[in-house]
Amino acid sequence: MVARLRCAMVCSSNQNRSMEAHALLKRHGFDVSSYGTGAHVKLPGPSLREPNVYDFGTPYKYMHEDLRRKDVDLYKRNGILPMLKRNLGVKNAPQRWQDNAADGFFDVVMTFEEKVFDIVIEDLNNREQRLTRSILVINLEVKDNHEEAAAGAKLALDLCQEIDAAGCWEDEIDDIVSKFERQHKQKVLYTIAFY
Known part of the structure; x- marks a missing residue:
């Protein structure tokens, strides 16, 4: 339906x-x-004072690759990389x-x-x-x-x-x-x- x-x-x-x-x-x-x-897309970073900040319209693929480069273990462990992979399967970029x-x-x-x-x-x-x-x-x-x-x-x-x-x-x-x-x-x- x-x-x-x-x-x-x-x-x-x-x-x-x-x-x-x-x-x-x-x-x-x-x-x-x-x-x-x-005002921006904010994703958790290595600490509360260090979020990862992106402009709306930044492709999820770019965010995923950027965080993999920064610290793949941290962003897998805290669920951010799987979340971005899910988001990428839904649409290109945040609006x-x-x-x-x-x-x-x-x-x-x-x-x-x-x-x-x-x-x-x-x-x-x-x-x-x-x-x-x-x-x-x-x-x-x-x-x-x-x-x-x-x-x-x-x-x-x-x-x-x-x-x-x-x-x-x-x-x-x-x-x-x-x-x-x-x-x-x-x-x-x-x-x-x-x-």
């Missing part, structure tokens, strides 16, 4: 949670994109929400931390509303580590499938979210905005 919803997965700047969800939703037939909202999301429209935008939810809402509110289409913006709070990103991607898939199955999600969203929160014991923040 091919999903009807067009979805965007958005996280801050490290491309873990949004790309994990992007990859999973794509495998399940969703038309999905993924974005970050930070920034504020710069690229206007390229199309989405039915659902899912964020994975409240500050990113706020950034997306602010961005949507500041845009010219050309289409007058409703867009559902949802936040699932997901910790930024590989295990939680995988669990969060499954939750994102489940919620998107429920929304996709609804006859009219605008009329059913309160019930869908209530059922999801009871079933998964997780609070969901959501709002409807417009393009």
Whole structure:
């Protein structure tokens, strides 16, 4: 079954949670994109004070090769090289929400931390509303580590499938979210905005 919803997965700047969800939703037939909202893509480095920083648009292949050159053992051990390999199988390079999301429209935008939810809402509110289409913006709070990103991607898939199955999600969203929160014991923040 091919999903009807067009979805965007958005996280801050490290491309873990949004790309994990992007990859999973794509495998399940969703038309999905993924974005970050930070100024740069930041990946863990040898210490907290030494992150690896790349511009949005830098190919994942370049990042992967760069980190392999720097310290292959460290970046394998901390999961960054496998994450970049997964990302490379999904798309060429990371994109920034504020710069690229206007390229199309989405039915659902899912964020994975409240500050990113706020950034997306602010961005949507500041845009010219050309289409007058409703867009559902949802936040699932997901910790930024590989295990939680995988669990969060499954939750994102489940919620998107429920929304996709609804006859009219605008009329059913309160019930869908209530059922999801009871079933998964997780609070969901959501709002409807417009393009």
